[in-house]
Amino acid sequence: MDSLFDILMRAFGLVAAWDGTLSEIVGLSLQVTLTAVAIACVIGLPLGAALGAFRFPGRRGAILITNVLMGLPPVVVGLVVYLMLSASGPMGVLGLLYTPTAMIIAQTLLVTPIIAALSRQVVEDLNAEYAEQFASLGVGRLQRMGALLWDARFSLLTVILAGFGRAVAEVGAVMIVGGNINHVTRVMTTAIALETSKGDLELALALGLVLLGIALVVNVIVMTVRGTAVRAAYA
Amino acid sequence: MDSLFDILMRAFGLVAAWDGTLSEIVGLSLQVTLTAVAIACVIGLPLGAALGAFRFPGRRGAILITNVLMGLPPVVVGLVVYLMLSASGPMGVLGLLYTPTAMIIAQTLLVTPIIAALSRQVVEDLNAEYAEQFASLGVGRLQRMGALLWDARFSLLTVILAGFGRAVAEVGAVMIVGGNINHVTRVMTTAIALETSKGDLELALALGLVLLGIALVVNVIVMTVRGTAVRAAYA
Amino acid sequence: QSTTSTQNSGLFDHLLPIFTEKTGIEVRVVAVGTGQAIRNARNGDGDILFVHAKPVEEAFVADGFGLERFDVMYNDFVIVGPAGDPAGLSGQADVLGAFAALAEAQAPFASRGDDSGTHKAELRLWQAAGLDPQAASGTWYRETGSGMGATLNIAVGMGAYAMTDRATWIAFGNKGSHSIVFEGDPRLFNQYGIIAVNPARHPNVKAELAQQFVDWILSDDGQAAIAAFKVDGQQLFFPNATR
Amino acid sequence: MHDPTRIVPGDPGANVIEARITPPLMAARGLGCVVGGQPLLSGIDLTLQARRRTVVLGPNGAGKSLLLRLLHGLIAPSEGQVLWQGQPMTQAHQQSQAMVFQRPVLLRRSVQANLRFALKVRGFTGRERARRVDEALEMAGLTHLAHRPARVLSGGEQQRLAIARALACGPQMLFLDEPTANLDPAATARIERLIMGAHDQGVTLVMVTHDQGQARRLAQDLIFLQDGRVAEAGRADALWQAPRSEALRAWLEGRLFVTDPR
Amino acid sequence: MHDPTRIVPGDPGANVIEARITPPLMAARGLGCVVGGQPLLSGIDLTLQARRRTVVLGPNGAGKSLLLRLLHGLIAPSEGQVLWQGQPMTQAHQQSQAMVFQRPVLLRRSVQANLRFALKVRGFTGRERARRVDEALEMAGLTHLAHRPARVLSGGEQQRLAIARALACGPQMLFLDEPTANLDPAATARIERLIMGAHDQGVTLVMVTHDQGQARRLAQDLIFLQDGRVAEAGRADALWQAPRSEALRAWLEGRLFVTDPR
């Protein structure tokens, strides 16, 4: 067996040798992950803002739940979605199992608690400063959430990137509900798992590096946009 | 196939019927995860604090890397650790492959970037407030990191819980480096994956709920300790 | 290192306590796909290889990684399908006809697609039937790229046919309304082999203990233990050691 | 001052009654505030008549800021209640009040966006809002800084922005917590003129200050707090002339009173 | 004032030279500060002699706080430099200085822990530290609040804590940015006494204030800033008597000068 370095060297050769399949898989990975993260933001950010900004009965319990759900096992999420969408399940008629939609649903379930719990903390810290001024102005609930999320947006970017990281690296759930079906639901992580199970570790590693490359590109784009936004923020 | 509800009902029966094996698996899960999170904190928190508190050349690049590594695919981490620890790998002589130690190493690699990246954000936000006062006092680098981490400790708890959530739910890496060996390296997530592949979905789901229960208990303990600490903080 | 089908069926849970009691040797099972199992064994990360893909196993020995390959037991493959068998596989005379019927009906078929022993066997059968399902990959021919259990979950989930070893199927918990729609063709014979990893290549392997296990499983005792393993009253594996 | 006004329904002498029953704009009845077992304010009874300028005085830590928070409805009192025109005060009433905090809280936005946000919350839109933003910028002398991030403003500029924001909302009642503490003399004079101007237009003012000169210039009524209690309250002229309490006398002379640690 | 002092090595008239070459404790040479293309301070030349009390005056936004930051070494100047005893100032010199910010920055800890932290950073340990903590608490009149979270203190209490923290470190040079803005008259008098006491013990003081009375009481030297430039600087007595610049004259009279927006 060769050294780690040799493997990495050869790995790139392997990836380069792949045909169009790779771009197909990369595309699907991005599509599924970005959609799931977007939906998770739409749900998780307001939820986090509400938990961070308002006192209400049951708040502590709700925070506890979001924190616990950060530890939601992907396989369990996969199974639940599988059972819901399975032909004999309650939503089987939709025929969504083994489609990218099913994968998006599963990833959304995984990522939403992460974004909710972490953004709750960020918003809560900011709210400690703003709360009295907002109360004095009589800022409404929605406005308040909006203003807190907006003013915390640069810190929240890191939260969203954490959610993205979890989603893009996730394999357990998408494997179950997507099925890793070639040309249909195969994404980067399930392809890596497949190559691993075939014992083709070089290729698996190479694909892993490609995946990290994708994450790098997404992060660079986000950082660049952020940089531009910081400069333009006070226009 | 039965409804989701029926499954859940029966699931608990199944778990209850398990013998001592379950507590063995739960114990190992906790041991591996908590150790990995502890090590990740020891590395990630100071790293995050340094990135959040100091300006230095290459800082932006380092932040980018921690953010990207939040999307480290577990399978890739598993493979790398496998290749390192494999009998023919550079550290094969240690004989760590397929031991809990290997699993701890893999999880630490996964969780450290998460804790570093998120704590960087928290510390940076606090540092924006403290920086000038610290500079005026002439607070040294280590003292500064320590004070920032200490004063942000309640916000950092959420960060650590996010790391814990990731670790406790993780299956891809521990499966590869642990091997899911019965009585040796079988943890909750690999047991769930095994039952799933056996088609024993009820049991898999039930185990998933047990796992969430573990996460709940850990979170409740953390919240309680936090509550006590808040009350005692100014003694 | 073992393949998943043996673990999923519970065979090891049956065999290992017997062996351990007898010899005091504790055996640890790492169940992965055949491809990964062989790869791991090449790295010296296992002492014994217990899989079912004869040509690859022989290559493993020929390359000097293993000592000697022995037949241990066999079971057989079956084709499972949704209730009502819409593609009409049960009426076919042999497995080639069954595969042809699948292609004819364009009935959804979940293939392992992971270079596993089962997958290789399936591909040999398509070839023998003169068909190339790869061309239809993504349509009715679904390469799941997963283990046997996962593939069966998928087949059940989307009402597809699948080829599986009988042991996995009998032990499988999530059958849904699926049942065996084709079985019995001698071409569906599935031979398991065992190989002790060559200590000359990997000095760290516990060659002596490995040899004890190999000897035991090939012995009358071991073979009897295999034969005694039953799920739901059915014998899953048929010992056929030739030593 | 606490003469309870009874309403006799159907009383024919309606005019007389109407004159008598007009309740004060705001009143505190037995207000107390306990935090962590510590009584920070207790037994506060106050009547704030509409269109009066009330100045709250007292040493550091007396509870002046806390009192303003309670009156403005930002904190729920541990005991007692705040009445608005004779009714228990609700959140809706807050909308006709505004407060300038001792330590201004500005959003992480531009100066202009801070004003825009507050006005939007108070229901101003479109051209009217733009007009008020410009007016407020000019009023605070911040027009040239309209696009600067509010958080980098100098201490005095931040305070001016906070005052401009409160005034721009056109409140009926205005709480000011040491609003000119960080202002230069010219700005202080200007803000005092603006405050008087607002008062002329009918705004009821409650203001905390440590500046005796300012208190003498602005106060019509005076409240002197000491250790969480009202030590003295009444018409300003009378109290300047003859403080009844030793506490106020000591304060006016700049003597340390209770909290002298030596 | 900017008369360059030449050193002639080996000059036999050593005594004379020594008297002449003692450099000022701190000097600014051509200091400028540009943020985002905007020049906030420019062309600042200053000499701060040891053991003098210098008061910095100027309208809001003139750059007083920024100047203190530059002198204290918290911000690197865009141009020019700060000299400490004739040498370019380094971080090590900061250790013999302390600063009280206009808006106090207190750690999320108890009052006492805030003092302890600062003293620990400055190298005080054990009994000496405990003694200084107690002394500082007493000095600021905060002994009874020692265990209260610093963040919930009243505005004035926070400011007193910040001053006590700075003094407790025993600095050689002390920057005070409107330190009594939120203090009651008695506390103000007390802090002024403390400042004078520190000065008597050899501390060099640089203080920003908007309170003319305070400036007159404390200033030996005066610096008047306007629009990021030194409009006037010199002995206080002389300037109070006869301000040379229109800017200072206007300020003394409480007239709006340049920044009047109307």
Ligand SMILES: Nc1ncnc2c1ncn2[C@@H]1O[C@H](COP(=O)(O)OP(=O)(O)OP(=O)(O)O)[C@@H](O)[C@H]1O
């Ligand atoms: N949340 C709290 N927990 C404990 N003590 C508090 C809290 N909030 C305020 N206090 C205390 O209540 C007292 C009154 O505070 P307040 O801010 O009202 O004083 P103030 O009269 O405005 O003083 P200043 O003139 O210094 O602004 C202070 O001693 C303060 O420490």
Ligand SMILES: Nc1ncnc2c1ncn2[C@@H]1O[C@H](COP(=O)(O)OP(=O)(O)OP(=O)(O)O)[C@@H](O)[C@H]1O
């Ligand atoms: N980071 C920054 N970016 C842009 N402008 C800044 C920044 N920091 C300060 N300023 C501007 O520099 C000017 C001077 O600020 P500084 O805080 O020094 O004023 P000051 O003289 O202390 O005023 P005050 O009496 O109100 O405290 C202000 O107009 C302020 O808006």
Ligand SMILES: [Mg+2]
């Ligand atoms: Mg106050």
Ligand SMILES: [Mg+2]
């Ligand atoms: Mg200032």
